[in-house]
Amino acid sequence: MFEEILGQDRIKGILTGSILKNQVSHAYLFTGPRGIGKTYFARAFARALLCTAPAARRPCGMCDACIRLAEGTYPDFITVAPAEGTRSIKITQIRELIRQISAKTYDGNARVCLITHGEAMTVQAQNALLKSLEEPEPGNVFMITAENSEKILPTIRSRCQMLVLEPASPEDIGRLLALKGCDGSRRETIVAQSGGLPGRAMAMMTHQEDETIKNEVFETICAILNHNGFPIFHLAEGLGKEKDGGLTAAEDLILELTGVMEAFVLSGDDGIPEGNRWLRKVRPQVDPHWVSAATEIVFELTRRLGTNANPRMQWEAALFKILALQENNL
Numbered sequence: 001m002f003e004e005i006l007g008q009d010r011i012k013g014i015l016t017g018s019i020l021k022n023q024v025s026h027a028y029l030f031t032g033p034r035g036i037g038k039t040y041f042a043r044a045f046a047r048a049l050l051c052t053a054p055a056a057r058r059p060c061g062m063c064d065a066c067i068r069l070a071e072g073t074y075p076d077f078i079t080v081a082p083a084e085g086t087r088s089i090k091i092t093q094i095r096e097l098i099r100q101i102s103a104k105t106y107d108g109n110a111r112v113c114l115i116t117h118g119e120a121m122t123v124q125a126q127n128a129l130l131k132s133l134e135e136p137e138p139g140n141v142f143m144i145t146a147e148n149s150e151k152i153l154p155t156i157r158s159r160c161q162m163l164v165l166e167p168a169s170p171e172d173i174g175r176l177l178a179l180k181g182c183d184g185s186r187r188e189t190i191v192a193q194s195g196g197l198p199g200r201a202m203a204m205m206t207h208q209e210d211e212t213i214k215n216e217v218f219e220t221i222c223a224i225l226n227h228n229g230f231p232i233f234h235l236a237e238g239l240g241k242e243k244d245g246g247l248t249a250a251e252d253l254i255l256e257l258t259g260v261m262e263a264f265v266l267s268g269d270d271g272i273p274e275g276n277r278w279l280r281k282v283r284p285q286v287d288p289h290w291v292s293a294a295t296e297i298v299f300e301l302t303r304r305l306g307t308n309a310n311p312r313m314q315w316e317a318a319l320f321k322i323l324a325l326q327e328n329n330l
């Protein structure tokens with residue numbers, strides 16, 4: 001159980017014991033800073049609870065509950081979070097939850113209600129929830145996650161088993177990053193800056209990858225401006241292997257080009273405004289016609305990347321068109 005979770009041996013021990021002894025509480029409060037893995041842990045616990053295999057072999061990954069949980073279609077796993085675009089969990093959401101859990105469970109087993117960002121519940125919402133915690137329907141297990149347990153009403157806290165997550169060790173964070181293909185000095189930097197928070201480490205890794213790609217696109221455009229098309233092949237090959245075919249990189253490029261264009265419009269030809277390196281390095285070498293034509297080409301590229309076209313070839317074609325613009329400017 002819980003092999004997928006880094007560290008947290010103490011909590012793993014508590015929860016494994018409760019499942020093996022069939023002494024699961026009816027409410028748990030997972031607390032710890034953002035990125036420590038509260039929701040990840042709660043979901044793992046839900047899988048172990050809802051799986052129908054013998055306790056020692058859960059989650060089996062093969063039963064109906066395991067399969068439907070993985071698909072996100074299991075009816076007895078209900079999640080509540082702040083509605084999109086809002087920062088609070090409102091009383092209407094909790095009332096809807098209570099309505100849903102008043103019915104019998106789908107297969108007569110347990111039902112898990114996961115409330116993430118529990119501190120976002122309004123006081124009214126928390127009070128509405130309280131009743132279900134005071135007089136729990138058999139079979140329902142509440143899991144609440146919160147960064148700051150102080151924002152959860154004491155009356156709710158006292159009815160939950162508190163699980164305080166601890167930061168992962170540098171070794172564990174390092175192993176996680178290695179599994180994701182992040183190595184060398186990049187990995188050391190992230191381990192040092194992650195503060196033991198797996199979520200933060202993963203976000204930093206993705207961010208760093210995006211930055212690396214952005215840098216390469218920038219360097220290639222600079223090479224093109226110097227009439228050197230050689231780096232195009234390498235960049236196109238790399239972007240072609242990206243999950244989105246380099247669509248994000250193309251959208252970023254449009255943003256940068258738009259920024260350069262704005263600088264032309266706003267400041268005319270006098271001086272280059274302080275700001276990003278694109279303006280400083282690219283602008284002296286291009287004119288508004290070039291920027292507008294290059295932007296058009298990248299727009300067309302984003303459209304094509306959305307189809308089934310081979311991304312590497314689309315990137316090559318677009319970058320060579322931009323190179324041709326530069327050659328015509330001679």
Ligand SMILES: [Zn+2]
Nearest residue numbers: 051060063066
């Ligand atoms: Zn199972």
